[in-house]
């Protein structure tokens with residue numbers, strides 16, 4: 196079994212900072228587009244106007260930067276990056292990001308789910324949630340096999356279907372969530388990128404089309420598949 200895919204050339208630094216809220220954003224999590232230091236900022240406590248609260252800024256680093264984790268997460272380095280004006284760093288840690296999928300999620304009695312089965316970058320919340328959907332599908336398969344005496348072939352179907360979900364939906368959606376932050380020109384993205392145009396659209400049909408795969412592709416209904424295959 197192999198963990199196929201790739202590791203991105205840039206690392207991310209997750210920084211937890213105390214920051215004074217001169218304004219409270221309408222949407223708490225914000226993505227900052229930048230060709231190198233693209234960032235996601237998200238509140239770790241409810242931000243209140245005029246008060247100081249805890250935020251996480253996850254900031255990309257230069258691709259191929261070979262400096263140590265200590266150097267890249269050091270306050271001196273972080274202060275050299277684009278940042279808010281007033282903040283206090285509470286902690287910072289460096290991590291690598293990947294797009295990888297195990298070549299099978301079943302080998303005999305050994306089954307993979309969650310990060311053991313696949314890993315992807317953090318943009319778009321597709322990591323933990325994909326693992327939860329794996330667990331839900333696998334729990335249904337095990338329930339059918341152990342309590343209802345159904346075929347163990349359901350475990351192969353679990354492996355194939357969840358791998359397919361990663362390859363066809365999670366990986367490409369997640370890859371472009373990331374690329375959009377640094378490989379797209381921020382000046383023209385709102386006009387040229389279909390995703391931003393769709394987000395800005397007021398047409399409910401457009402929103403419905405964007406949301407559909409999260410409901411009809413992302414989860415796996417093992418009972419429906421079992422019925423379809425007569426198992």
Ligand SMILES: Cc1cc2nc3c(=O)[nH]c(=O)nc-3n(C[C@H](O)[C@H](O)[C@H](O)COP(=O)(O)OP(=O)(O)OC[C@H]3O[C@@H](n4cnc5c(N)ncnc54)[C@H](O)[C@@H]3O)c2cc1C
Pocket residue numbers: 209290308309310311317320321322323324326
């Ligand atoms: C900084 C950061 C930010 C993230 N933000 C998000 C986010 O906003 N949204 C999102 O969806 N995902 C996010 N993720 C990803 C998310 O954390 C993972 O996808 C998720 O935790 C995976 O869950 P898991 O149960 O599959 O694996 P894990 O959380 O890694 O759990 C595996 C567990 O198994 C234990 N273990 C390992 N080996 C053994 C052993 N031999 N015996 C017994 N126990 C063992 C480990 O100690 C661990 O507790 C983020 C990840 C990181 C690093």
